[in-house]
Amino acid sequence: MEEKQMEVVPGLAGIPAAESAVSYVDGEKGILEYRGISIETLAEKSTFLEVAYLLLFGKLPAESEYKKFKDDITYHTRLKVKILRMMELLPENGHPMEYLQSVVAAMGMYYPAKDVMNEETRYWSAVRLIAKMPTIVATCERLKSGDAPIQPNNNLSFAANFYYMLFEKVPDALTEKILDAMLILHADHTMNASTFSARVVGSTLADPYTVISSAIGTLSGPLHGGANEEVVHMLKEIGAKENARPSIERMIEKHEKIMGVGHRVYKTKDPRAKCLQSFAHKLFQNTTGKGKILEIAEEVEKVVNDKLASKKLYPNIDFYSGIVLQEIGIPTELFTPIFAMGRVAGWLSHWLEQLKTNKIYRPDQKYTGLHNQEYVPMSERR
Ligand SMILES: CC(C)(COP(=O)(O)OP(=O)(O)OC[C@H]1O[C@@H](n2cnc3c(N)ncnc32)[C@H](O)[C@@H]1OP(=O)(O)O)[C@@H](O)C(=O)NCCC(=O)NCCS
Known part of the structure; x- marks a missing residue:
């Protein structure tokens, strides 16, 4: 039997899976835009909820539109008591990403x-998902530590409320800004694995909770979210600025990967890493001793620039995000769930875009198996 002549592209690298107007990356120049607006501008001037609106509806909201959207989100942050009970019954050693996906x-x-x-169904599902994910993540952390969950505080901003539900205290202004910016910086990143997963599941006309839970599952894999935890670990192991050069040179010699460095798309420094580095400077401004980890990171970056620029390897978002999250007291297990709390805005935007011109995903395959095989009775098999 003759097979169709087809070339399989591993990982579909470079193959456009959809037309999209949500976000744009120029990996050579280090540009990331949401609906045409640079990530640097949004991280500085906007809020996560405004960015979520921008991604979902394709334009910045007018004041009244923003107020309505913000109120809708704020008043849907609570979890149903039955959902809380369900969470209490999940295993305490489950990862918060597993809790998030299940809930x-x-x-x-x-x-x-x-x-x-139905437009109403789509709107309220998006509102509920964006609103409740931080509550699920904070509740999970509280339950796993044996603490009672904290009800959302509607007087706080989206980011401050998340911090409040975790620690039962209101964050200072810089911590609130950094958490909000963290969500903005993770909110979308063109056609990555979890976004593709959301679009594939969405293309079957499955409901949005199924769409987002499949995207969360896709993000949970170590090749997608999670390198920031390893960066923090690596910097702690290096331990001091003066150890950075010999440690990194040794790793390069041994062909070990430097965590938080390199990116499939960016062939220059990731613009999100630049934003987080500047937030890290603000955060460590008044903390001389604790700023050590940032000093080590910047020394590592210098060595990486000297040794790996020829391979176009530069720091990515994970290089600075773990340092910043750790410094504001976020437990490492929550790094990827926080990524998901931001990225849900992007997943939902791609889902809405997919539904506009939907065609169910049904790719082809290149068959490499056998034909015309005999059915051997079990008693004769060896
Ligand atoms: C992100 C990543 C998977 C991109 O991979 P990729 O585009 O497929 O690049 P490859 O893995 O094919 O690497 C290309 C070359 O650069 C090297 N390289 C890639 N990332 C490297 C790193 N972090 N440290 C040292 N060398 C690295 C590879 O060893 C390879 O070298 P070679 O050509 O001499 O064999 C990869 O850079 C990586 O694993 N980085 C560390 C993990 C990380 O930070 N992930 C978060 C991404 S946001």
Whole structure:
């Protein structure tokens, strides 16, 4: 039997999977834009909820539109008592990403959203998902530490409320700004694995809770989220600025990967890393001793520039995000869930875009198996 002549591209690298107007990356120049606006501008001037609106609806909201969207989100941050009970019954050693994926999938039973072509259904599902994910993550952390969950505080901003639900205290202004910017910087990044997953599941007209839980599952893999934890670990191991050069040179000699360095798309420094580095400077401004980890990181960056620029390897978002999150007291297990709390805005935007011109994903394959094989009875098999 003759097989079709096809070339398989591993990982579909470089193959456009959809037309999209949500975000744009220029990996050579180090540009990332959401709906045409640079990430640096948004991280400095905007808020996560405004950015979520921009991504979802394609334009910056007018004042009244922003107020309504913000109020809708703020008044949907609570979890149903049955969801809380369900979370209490999940294993304490489960990872927060597993909690998040399970609870988001279960939300589909409480907030039926099968009619995905209905605009109201789509809007309220997006509101509920963005609103409740921080509550799920904070609740999970509290339960795992044996503490009672804290109800959301509607008087606080989106980011401050997340911090409050975790630590039962209101963050200072810089911590609030950094957490909010962290969500903005993670909110979308063109056609990555989890976004593709959201679009594939969305293309079957599955409900949005199923769409987002599949995206969360995709993000949970170590090749997608998670390198920031390893960066913090690596910098702690290096231990001092003067150890950075010999340690990194040794790693390069041994062909070990430097965590938080290199990117499939960026062939220069990731613009999100630049934003987080400047936040790190603000954060460590008054903390001489604790600023050591930032000094080590910047020394590592210098060595990486000297030794790996020829391979176009530069710091990516994870290089500075772990340092910043750790310094504001966020437990390492929550680094990837926080990524998901931001990225849900992007996943939902791609889902909405997918539904506009939907065609179910059904790629082809290049068959490499056998044909015309005999069915051997079990008693004769060896
Ligand atoms: C992100 C990443 C997977 C991109 O990979 P990629 O584009 O497929 O690049 P490759 O893995 O094919 O690497 C290309 C070359 O650069 C080297 N390289 C890539 N990342 C490196 C790193 N972090 N440290 C040292 N060398 C690295 C590879 O060894 C390879 O070298 P070679 O050509 O001499 O064999 C990769 O850079 C990486 O693993 N980085 C560390 C993990 C990380 O920070 N992930 C978060 C990404 S946001």
